[in-house]
Amino acid sequence: MRKQQLYKTQKMPQAYLGTLVSDVATFVFGNATQRMKNFMKEHGDEEITDIQIGRLPIESAISAAMNLISAGKFEETKRNKGYDEFFHLYLIINNKYRLEKNQTVNVVKDYKEQPDEERIKVGLSGLKGKTINEFIKNGENQVGEADYWGNYSGLKQNCQWWVLNNLKGNGIYDKEILDFTLQDTEELQLGMNDYVKAGMDELTQTASALDKFVSWLTGGWLGLKRGGRVRRIGL
Numbered sequence: 001m002r003k004q005q006l007y008k009t010q011k012m013p014q015a016y017l018g019t020l021v022s023d024v025a026t027f028v029f030g031n032a033t034q035r036m037k038n039f040m041k042e043h044g045d046e047e048i049t050d051i052q053i054g055r056l057p058i059e060s061a062i063s064a065a066m067n068l069i070s071a072g073k074f075e076e077t078k079r080n081k082g083y084d085e086f087f088h089l090y091l092i093i094n095n096k097y098r099l100e101k102n103q104t105v106n107v108v109k110d111y112k113e114q115p116d117e118e119r120i121k122v123g124l125s126g127l128k129g130k131t132i133n134e135f136i137k138n139g140e141n142q143v144g145e146a147d148y149w150g151n152y153s154g155l156k157q158n159c160q161w162w163v164l165n166n167l168k169g170n171g172i173y174d175k176e177i178l179d180f181t182l183q184d185t186e187e188l189q190l191g192m193n194d195y196v197k198a199g200m201d202e203l204t205q206t207a208s209a210l211d212k213f214v215s216w217l218t219g220g221w222l223g224l225k226r227g228g229r230v231r232r233i234g235l
């Protein structure tokens with residue numbers, strides 16, 4: 001069986017504006033959005049009794065945009081790898097909190113299973129982080145504070161990368177989880193122009209800054225959904 005690899009580091013063109021804006025937002029508002037700060041304060045000491053990984057096919061508009069900017073490489077990679085879809089992945093804690101990373105790390109409270117959703121239950125034997133805050137801290141220690149909360153990249157440090165490293169940092173990672181979670185995007189990375197990839201990351205960095213600002217301004221009530229829409233998180 002071919003050994004699976006998470007990602008290979010590639011040298012990217014130097015980019016500036018989005019990173020600068022994101023760094024300023026982090027300096028002003030901190031690593032976490034106001035919504036995440038509120039959640040960790042209100043629910044962070046809750047004991048973890050159940051963890052599941054959830055996944056949903058990425059939205060059709062995002063798929064179309066990715067295929068366009070990759071000059072068709074997105075759909076070609078999907079066919080070559082035998083994937084029916086590319087997925088967005090997240091953690092479901094205690095069957096009610098959906099924790100995920102898009103342009104920022106955020107939470108959906110009172111989360112309900114979606115029609116197209118697939119889930120896998122994670123065994124808790126050996127779990128290091130017994131509470132939600134401990135779990136998050138262990139994930140942060142696994143990859144470093146800056147990468148845990150920010151520096152999102154759709155092709156590298158993405159949702160599946162974040163999910164896997166949370167589980168690794170908490171000692172509850174195995175091959176079944178890897179097989180469910182990991183989709184190999186190396187072919188897509190290699191097939192895309194480096195400047196396009198850098199531009200995508202810079203747009204994401206800008207979205208991260210906007211997300212933090214909107215969350216702070218509204219006390220955590222509003223934030224950016226995937227695709228850049230501003231609305232109440234979870235709706």
